[in-house]
Amino acid sequence: MILHALVSVGHFIAAFALVAALVAEWTMLRGRVDGAVIERLLRADLIYGLSAITVLAFGLCRVFFFDKPAAYYLHSVPFWAKLVLFAVIGLLSIAPTLALFRARRAARVDVNYVMAASEMGMLRRRVSIELMLLALVLLAASLTAKGVGLLD
Numbered sequence: 001m002i003l004h005a006l007v008s009v010g011h012f013i014a015a016f017a018l019v020a021a022l023v024a025e026w027t028m029l030r031g032r033v034d035g036a037v038i039e040r041l042l043r044a045d046l047i048y049g050l051s052a053i054t055v056l057a058f059g060l061c062r063v064f065f066f067d068k069p070a071a072y073y074l075h076s077v078p079f080w081a082k083l084v085l086f087a088v089i090g091l092l093s094i095a096p097t098l099a100l101f102r103a104r105r106a107a108r109v110d111v112n113y114v115m116a117a118s119e120m121g122m123l124r125r126r127v128s129i130e131l132m133l134l135a136l137v138l139l140a141a142s143l144t145a146k147g148v149g150l151l152d
């Protein structure tokens, strides 16, 4: 029982950390994004990546060892929707991560480097979309738990 609660809490904390990291990135993507800001963005991006791995690991533990039987989740449409959304969010985050690494390289060569407004706009849009999709993940999580959309 205690282990079950700890796994659930691990899942929640990782999910909160993931959202917090994304919000931090979103707030940093405005104004003058220079080398120092890029380093902070990359740190937030690392926390985001580690949180995503942790949320997935605890989520899989919940599916296969805790909560309802695994068959319940495999027959739940909202659960599959949640996994697809989670994968889409992960895919959407690849380009921003690569852009941040490129920006770090450029900033190391040129101390006066400032990220172009167009690139910053792209990153901000991506992060905004990821945050919106995360709201849908929460909806899917809640529907899964309540047994809505269960196939026989």
Ligand code: HEM
Binding pocket: 011, 015, 018, 055, 056, 058, 059, 060, 062, 063, 067, 068, 073, 082, 083, 086, 134, 137, 138, 141, 142, 143, 144, 145, 146
């Ligand atoms: C960022 C991604 C995720 C977020 C924000 C998230 C959020 C949540 C939330 C809020 C709940 C509680 C729902 C409720 O009790 O009303 C939950 C439950 C759960 N999540 Fe996640 N989750 C995420 C990813 C995943 C992944 C990737 C998996 C599986 C691989 C997973 C598996 C589960 C399971 C099995 C439950 C228990 C559902 C039940 O009570 O029957 N989650 N999640």
